[in-house]
Amino acid sequence: MVGLVEGMVYAHKAGLDVGLFISAISTGAAGSKSLDVHGNRILQRDFEAGFYVNHFVKDLGICLKECERMGLALPGLALAQQLYLSLKAHGEGNLGTQALILALERLNNVSLENTGSSKI
Numbered sequence: 001m002v003g004l005v006e007g008m009v010y011a012h013k014a015g016l017d018v019g020l021f022i023s024a025i026s027t028g029a030a031g032s033k034s035l036d037v038h039g040n041r042i043l044q045r046d047f048e049a050g051f052y053v054n055h056f057v058k059d060l061g062i063c064l065k066e067c068e069r070m071g072l073a074l075p076g077l078a079l080a081q082q083l084y085l086s087l088k089a090h091g092e093g094n095l096g097t098q099a100l101i102l103a104l105e106r107l108n109n110v111s112l113e114n115t116g117s118s119k120i
Helices: 002-013 018-026 034-043 053-070 075-089 097-108
Strands: none
Touching: 002 018, 002 034, 002 075, 002 097, 018 034, 018 097, 034 097, 053 075, 053 097
16 A cells, blocks of 8 residues: 555656556556555545554554564564554544555645546
8 A cells, every 4th residue: 555655646746647647557567456446546535444544553563563573574564554653643543544645645745636637
């Protein structure tokens, strides 16, 4: 999900039509189930939960504790947990995990809302 929303913010900032960008990358090696399920929902600002941010933060915390116990370093996991935790801090814990776009938009002072992107 981090890669998906980063790609969307990148495409937007580069002046690309984000819907066309998603459509173009979805059929190649960059395609994924997350892209298929969440790409258009993010563009439509549909943050209804399939899986809640609150639950995901809890699960990521469990994973991080287990990694610590095992002596395993997974920095991407820790980054994802911090990004999702920022959503909770903004009162967005009851949104779906695709709401991660909101954290990246805030970090970059951009909004994909009303971008007029093509439907994918």
